[in-house]
Amino acid sequence: MKILLLEDDPLLSKILTKHLSLTYEVTSVYDGDTALETVENEKFNLLILDSNVPGLTGLELIKELRSYSDTTPIIMITAYQDTLHLKKAFTNGCNDYIKKPFELDELDMRIDNITRTFNIEQNQLIDVGHQVLFDALNNQITTENKTFSLAKKESELLNYLATNRTRTVSKEELTQNLWTYETMPSDATLRVYIRNLRALIGKDSIETIRGMGYRLVS
16 A cells, blocks of 8 residues: 655654555655645555645645545644644545644554545555565565465565665664664674575575665565
């Protein structure tokens, strides 16, 4: 499932992108004008929009999208607490609404509700090359008509590499985005995860770029 996230607060955007990217394909933008341009050029399953951003506001963006019959589900994020703003958001066409501050679990529940309501297909298989299909939602890979389960962290690692397959991802980026400070793995542990993935999807599937990191080879 592809999500567009519009959030101009750099720290909150980073937190939300990191969290959502564990399950979904996320594109992050920081102003309403860029969000509109991105939606016009790319198909998304869900839009998560902050209401108070530079350029087009979240409310204006919703109104603009609905004016030309874009029916993509929208969750609005806002710091406003008044019911007038809430009413305007729904009048403009948003489908759900979440007030700051909020827990990540609450956002997950609202996304799940939108997914059920709009019958959004989450189980989209990702072609990771080498005749292997990856189901990020269920932590599984399928190769030669055989299905294998992945450990949760192996699945998160493969999903991150697949989402960023056009570039080399450093070890530091992987550990910072997939682990907490308290659970940060050693280089040796990370190599074990990579070795396990190679054993399942092909020894040449993940390339080690010396001194830089790893890259998924399709």
